[in-house]
Amino acid sequence: MITFDKKNNLLMQNKYQYSLQDVEEPNLYREIYDYKHIPKVAFNMRHVPMNVPDEIWLTDTTFRDGQQSVSPFTPQQILHLFKLMSRLGGPNGMIRQSEFFLYTQNDQEALHLCQDAGLRFPEITTWIRANEKDFELVKQAHVAETGILVSCSDYHIFNKMHLTRSQAMDKYLGIVKSALSHGIRPRCHFEDITRADFYGFVLPFAERLMDLSRESGVPIKIRACDTMGYGVSYPGAALPRSVPGIVYGLNHYAQVPSAQLEWHGHNDFYKVVTNAATAWLYGCSSINCTLLGIGERTGNCPMEAMAIEYESLRGESNGMDLTAITEIADYMEREIGIEISPRQPFVGRHFNVTRAGIHADGMLKDEEIYNVFDTAHILNRPATVAVDSRGGTASIAHWINNFFKLTGDNTIDKTDPLVIAMRKDVDDLYEKGRNTVMGDEELEVMVRRYNVERYEHLLFHKSK
16 A cells, blocks of 8 residues: 655555464574574664654553562552652653552552542553453453553463464454453553564564554554563664564554554663664654663663653653652662662762762863763752762862852862861871771761861851
8 A cells, every 4th residue: 555654755655464474383583592692683784764753752660560570569659659750750741651560459559549649640551461360450440551461472472372373363362352342442562572573473463453443443552572672773683683673663564653652671681771762763652661770680671761861862851850860769779678779870879979080170170071961950969079099189179069069159179278188188098998988977077177167167058
């Protein structure tokens, strides 16, 4: 079929019909995934065009996929994080949805608490396996949309479920039709898509879902799940690992509208953020994330990373309150006990802390030289300099200015007698064997010990 595409202003051949290939033996892509070696990245040099949707946004799976990797949150903790997430996403719903488990009393209580909060965003959705028993839980939860697990690789269809491709498709379509008959929007989770036969199963199944979507008038969604983190963003990479190829294929061949297409990645090969951004660039409106990137094995795509990525791609935040990122990280570490790597971007304790002496000197002269952006303004996280054996007098001066909130003409430089005296004492401590960073409290004691009157003057500035 040839139609005129208003976005490209060209006649496009965009209707292809792919038939299910009901093979007798599973296609496990052994030339790529032989299991005894690192998975290979194959190229076919086929390049597909970028196709950024008019709208792009985030969705959340912290309370579903994320919770599988940590001790269960209490309902009150989930409610608190849900409210912070709503603030982060802002009034325009940049965090559009959040999905919940339904299996335990704890899950159900948390869902109801968040429903009762009356927030417009994120919309609460659920997740189930493809069976009627789970579907009964969805009906009782009074939600408009549910995710349905529809594993699409032969690893799952043959080796886990012991079905043929046609049996799996019939099973999946049955539960989708059941959801439609009850007025619930289905979101189909194409599990393990980066090891699936794209033309032999993924596209034929996606086409059937889009037929159902058009017949019912319900926007059936497809979540492309890079369950094992095998996806790659490289131009010219071959399927099944190519993120551009997967997104373009679903969007162009199966005619899945961008607004009904979602990417869900894992970080097993350190590619989760790049793959997610690539999915946006090639036609996927929605990126599924978790707070701090928690999740199975190496975790999901970090929501804070994609919030920052959105502004870097769009040039504005569309109403997001990025200072909520700092509060979310603090709450998850302090109240829930989730360990955050000190150097984790945007949320780690040391992500904007410099230690090297030459860097500390640069920070003292102009913070912008060594800070990624105005972290104090954007994240409510002022850049700091660690005081240890390597920072020199510049680190002491920067610490005093930062700790006592000195600005303009009130700032002190590294030649100040107070700074020189403190540096000498700090160096003495490290010469005697200290190997940890100096803390705020002990440095504050040093300032007071050297000059009580000046210390009180500095406190006056800090309290303003």
